[in-house]
Amino acid sequence: xxxxxxxxxxxxxxxxxxxxxxxxxxxxxxxxxxxxxxxxxxxxxxxxxxxxxxxxxxxxxxxxxxxxxxxxxxxxxxxxxxxxxxxxxxxxxxxxxxxxxxxxxxxxxxxxxxxxxxxxxxxxxxxxxxxxxxxxxxxxxxxxxxxxxxxxxxxxxxxxxxxxxxxxxxxxxxxxxxxxxxxxxxxxxxxxxxxxxxxxxxxxxxxxxxxxxxxxxxxxxxxxxxxxxxxxxxxxxxxxxxxxxxxxxxxxxxxxxxxxxxxxxxxxxxx
Amino acid sequence: xxxxxxxxxxxxxxxxxxxxxxxxxxxxxxxxxxxxxxxxxxxxxxxxxxxxxxxxxxxxxxxxxxxxxxxxxxxxxxxxxxxxxxxxxxxxxxxxxxxxxxxxxxxxxxxxxxxxxxxxxxxxxxxxxxxxxxxxxxxxxxxxxxxxxxxxxxxxxxxxxxxxxxxxxxxxxxxxxxxxxxxxxxxxxxxxxxxxxxxxxxxxxxxxxxxxxxxxxxxxxxxxxxxxxxxxxxxxxxxxxxxxxxxxxxxxxxxxxxxxxxxxxxxxxxxxxxxxxxxxxxxxxxxxxxxxx
Numbered sequence: 001x002x003x004x005x006x007x008x009x010x011x012x013x014x015x016x017x018x019x020x021x022x023x024x025x026x027x028x029x030x031x032x033x034x035x036x037x038x039x040x041x042x043x044x045x046x047x048x049x050x051x052x053x054x055x056x057x058x059x060x061x062x063x064x065x066x067x068x069x070x071x072x073x074x075x076x077x078x079x080x081x082x083x084x085x086x087x088x089x090x091x092x093x094x095x096x097x098x099x100x101x102x103x104x105x106x107x108x109x110x111x112x113x114x115x116x117x118x119x120x121x122x123x124x125x126x127x128x129x130x131x132x133x134x135x136x137x138x139x140x141x142x143x144x145x146x147x148x149x150x151x152x153x154x155x156x157x158x159x160x161x162x163x164x165x166x167x168x169x170x171x172x173x174x175x176x177x178x179x180x181x182x183x184x185x186x187x188x189x190x191x192x193x194x195x196x197x198x199x200x201x202x203x204x205x206x207x208x209x210x211x212x213x214x215x216x217x218x219x220x221x222x223x224x225x226x227x228x229x230x231x232x233x234x235x236x237x238x239x240x241x242x243x244x245x246x247x248x249x250x251x252x253x254x255x256x257x258x259x260x261x262x263x264x265x266x267x268x269x270x271x
Numbered sequence: 272x273x274x275x276x277x278x279x280x281x282x283x284x285x286x287x288x289x290x291x292x293x294x295x296x297x298x299x300x301x302x303x304x305x306x307x308x309x310x311x312x313x314x315x316x317x318x319x320x321x322x323x324x325x326x327x328x329x330x331x332x333x334x335x336x337x338x339x340x341x342x343x344x345x346x347x348x349x350x351x352x353x354x355x356x357x358x359x360x361x362x363x364x365x366x367x368x369x370x371x372x373x374x375x376x377x378x379x380x381x382x383x384x385x386x387x388x389x390x391x392x393x394x395x396x397x398x399x400x401x402x403x404x405x406x407x408x409x410x411x412x413x414x415x416x417x418x419x420x421x422x423x424x425x426x427x428x429x430x431x432x433x434x435x436x437x438x439x440x441x442x443x444x445x446x447x448x449x450x451x452x453x454x455x456x457x458x459x460x461x462x463x464x465x466x467x468x469x470x471x472x473x474x475x476x477x478x479x480x481x482x483x484x485x486x487x488x489x490x491x492x493x494x495x496x497x498x499x500x501x502x503x504x505x506x507x508x509x510x511x512x513x514x515x516x517x518x519x520x521x522x523x524x525x526x527x528x529x530x531x532x533x534x535x536x537x538x539x540x541x542x543x544x545x546x547x548x549x550x551x552x553x554x555x556x557x558x559x560x561x562x563x564x
Contacts, residue, residue, distance in 0.1 A: 092283030
């Protein structure tokens with residue numbers, strides 16, 4: 001009896017807490033369908049009384065969100081190339097012996113300590129020397145490689161048996177064929193998580209486009225949204241529609257794949 | 272393993288190493304050099320105009336009231352924010368660890384969701400919730416008869432408002448760390464405690480909390496570094512105001528570098544931030560080692 005009461009109390013606390021945590025999302029979506037006047041009304045309406053799509057149309061027809069969306073997709077696409085480089089590096093460190101490997105690997109890990117907020121000034125100057133400021137390449141290149149991802153992929157690939165690779169070599173398979181046809185299929189569990197995290201990271205990319213792009217034509221959704229907030233600071237319903245466009249695709253994706261993320265996190269060795 | 276070609280491993284690690292060299296290692300050296308110069312927009316176009324000024328940037332930095340304010344703000348963020356993150360994420364992890372039913376798995380997702388959502392979008396949404404006149408929070412407070420709170424209009428309350436947002440955002444990831452740690456505590460500890468007749472509170476106090484010390488340390492260090500890098504929230508919601516009350520170190524660097532084009536000065540500030548992050552990381556490593564011994 002006492003046990004049961006305890007479980008009810010805990011469930012109740014979790015329900016209330018979960019509701020409180022979710023309020024910003026509910027309020028964002030609900031407000032995005034209200035006309036501006038209703039979104040600012042006091043007392044506020046809970047459910048939109050005059051349901052409208054005008055803000056979404058406005059975003060894509062008049063406010064360049066179509067361009068931002070395309071740019072974000074381009075960055076997502078190239079982030080997958082970055083993931084390929086990370087995966088190749090993970091494989092290189094896991095399955096090859098070569099001079100200086102330890103030193104190079106520790107060097108790679110050490111770069112984890114350098115956050116973008118520290119390197120943004122020099123990276124901007126370097127890009128400027130390469131004439132890459134205000135270009136898509138300049139936005140994409142600095143964020144392409146993530147040392148932490150190389151580390152995770154390496155940890156996983158170290159568990160793949162060497163015999164498998166050796167026998168493929170004896171059969172005369174080329175190194176890249178071994179990588180693409182044997183290693184990648186065997187690494188599906190870690191790569192699935194990496195693809196999702198890389199997608200989310202690229203979709204949310206903010207700092208590099210903010211710094212590198214001068215042209216609105218190169219803005220991503222995040223930067224576009226920050227600009228929108230600055231320029232239409234009192235158009236709350238419009239801002240909520242912009243935020244919804246950014247948040248909902250990731251939420252839907254996450255609902256489908258949350259199992260792998262939560263599991264993947266448990267296997268990354270953080271205890 | 273024997274290889275037909277010694278260059279093969281470099282074909283695999285080459286692209287990543289090259290990009291890391293150019294965009295992670297080289298920048299640190301560039302920072303080191305330019306932080307001793309007065310490089311600005313003019314110097315960027317004409318290198319002859321750049322002058323070596325020794326430690327002047329660093330001296331000015333620690334005399335700059337704005338930079339000192341950003342250091343002070345980071346301190347406040349850490350002192351209030353870190354314990355809050357630990358208490359909240361540990362409480363939720365303990366509640367979620369109570370049962371393994373489907374319902375509890377769903378709640379795990381609900382609490383994790385803020386962690387994966389776009390920070391700019393989140394800052395925009397919270398900016399609306401925090402609005403003094405038409406925001407939801409003040410409406411709810413008004414409903415209970417509380418006077419409107421100047422969430423983002425008062426220098427100190429604005430700091431607290433940003434901390435609240437960051438705690439909410441950080442709940443998910445830290446809760447997962449605690450959950451993983453909770454699940455690795457051997458059941459035999461609790462069984463032994465049961466035999467000794469320990470009650471729930473005693474078990475929590477003498478078994479659970481001590482067993483989580485490494486997780487707590489990990490959360491503390493990552494949260495601390497997170498506060499040092501705090502950028503998007505003040506950038507979008509307050510621009511560092513009111514009265515520089517929410518100015519963070521990262522935002523200071525951004526503004527000096529990209530609004531005033533004082534690249535040398537900003538690089539000096541970024542080195543100070545880098546040193547702080549290294550110090551925190553080193554403490555983590557030392558602790559980690561002594562823990563293992």
